[in-house]
Amino acid sequence: MAIAGCACVWGAVSAQAQTQLTYAVTDDAKEVLIGNILKLAIEKSGRGGEFTHNVRNESLTETRLVESVKTGSITVMWAGTQKEYEEQLLPIRIPLFKGLLGHRIFIIRQGDQSRFDRVQTLEDLRQIPLGQGREWGDTVVLKAANLNVVAPLKYESLFHMLDGGRFDAFPRAVHEPWSEVTSRPDLNLTIEKRILLVYPFAMYFFVSKDNHQLAKVIEQGMRNAIADGSYDDIFFANPVIKDALDRANLQERKIFRLSNPNMSPLTPFDDKSLWLNLEDL
Numbered sequence: 001m002a003i004a005g006c007a008c009v010w011g012a013v014s015a016q017a018q019t020q021l022t023y024a025v026t027d028d029a030k031e032v033l034i035g036n037i038l039k040l041a042i043e044k045s046g047r048g049g050e051f052t053h054n055v056r057n058e059s060l061t062e063t064r065l066v067e068s069v070k071t072g073s074i075t076v077m078w079a080g081t082q083k084e085y086e087e088q089l090l091p092i093r094i095p096l097f098k099g100l101l102g103h104r105i106f107i108i109r110q111g112d113q114s115r116f117d118r119v120q121t122l123e124d125l126r127q128i129p130l131g132q133g134r135e136w137g138d139t140v141v142l143k144a145a146n147l148n149v150v151a152p153l154k155y156e157s158l159f160h161m162l163d164g165g166r167f168d169a170f171p172r173a174v175h176e177p178w179s180e181v182t183s184r185p186d187l188n189l190t191i192e193k194r195i196l197l198v199y200p201f202a203m204y205f206f207v208s209k210d211n212h213q214l215a216k217v218i219e220q221g222m223r224n225a226i227a228d229g230s231y232d233d234i235f236f237a238n239p240v241i242k243d244a245l246d247r248a249n250l251q252e253r254k255i256f257r258l259s260n261p262n263m264s265p266l267t268p269f270d271d272k273s274l275w276l277n278l279e280d281l
Helices: 029-050 060-069 083-088 097-102 112-115 137-144 155-163 177-182 213-230 229-238 238-250
Strands: 008-012 018-023 052-057 077-080 090-096 103-109 169-171 189-191 194-198 203-207 254-257
Touching: 008 103, 018 029, 018 169, 029 052, 029 203, 029 213, 029 229, 029 238, 060 083, 077 137, 090 097, 090 213, 097 103, 097 169, 103 112, 103 137, 103 155, 155 169, 155 189, 169 177, 177 189, 177 238, 203 254, 213 229, 229 238
Parallel strands: 018 052, 194 254
Antiparallel strands: 008 018, 077 203, 090 203, 103 169, 103 189, 103 194
C-alpha cells in the first residue's frame, strides 16, 4: 500500500460561511484519484454547496494522520483499514477502489522472473523475502500468512532495498507498479508476470470518533455515486486503473489467496456492489 494517505481539515469561518475542506494529496496518481473520489462524494451527498475545497500537496505517515485526526487538527484521512484504526477512529465502510488494493502483483529485479516461474505453492512463496511498509495493513496480512517480510518505515526505501537485494519482491496493488517502475529508470526493476496475491482488503475514509456529521455526508455521497454509476465512471475511466487492468492479465495469473486479520466482522462483504469481481473484468 502507498504511504501517504490523505489529510483533511474542516473548519467553518462562520455559521454563514461555507465549510472549507483542506486535504493533502501527493503527486502520486492513486492519491490524486482518491482526492477526486472525495470531491465526488461531497458533490453527490446533496450538500456539495456547503463546502469549498483547498488542496495541499503534502505527504504524512499514517501514524501521524491517525494522531492528527484524534486531536482534531485533521478531520478525514484514508488508509488501508486496520483494527487499531477502526478502534480509534470512525470508518466509512465503503472500500475505496472496490477492494482492488487486495489484488497484489510483484515488483522484482530484472532477470529474476525464472525464480518466480518455479513458485507453485504458498510454501514456495514463503522462501522469497518480500518488502512492505512497516505501518501498512498489508504487512499484517503477509506476516499472518507466515510469509517472509522485510518492513522498513519509508516507502521510497523499499525500491532501493529491492534493487540492492535486501529482499526479492515488493507486492503492490495491481494499479500501482507500472508508474512506480517507470518513474525509477535508474533502478533495475520490472513487474513479475505470473503471480497474484488476493486477500480481502479495504481502504476507507476515516474521521474522528465524534465527527458523525462528516461521516454521514461522505457515506451518503459515496452510496449515491455508486448507485448512479458515477463512481464506476471515475474509477474505471481513470488512466491508471484502466491501464493496469489491461496490462496485469489477472485472469491468467496463479492466485494465492490469503486471509486478512485486519478485516472487521462489520466489513460489508455481502454488498457486492462495493467490491471488484475479477470475472466481470
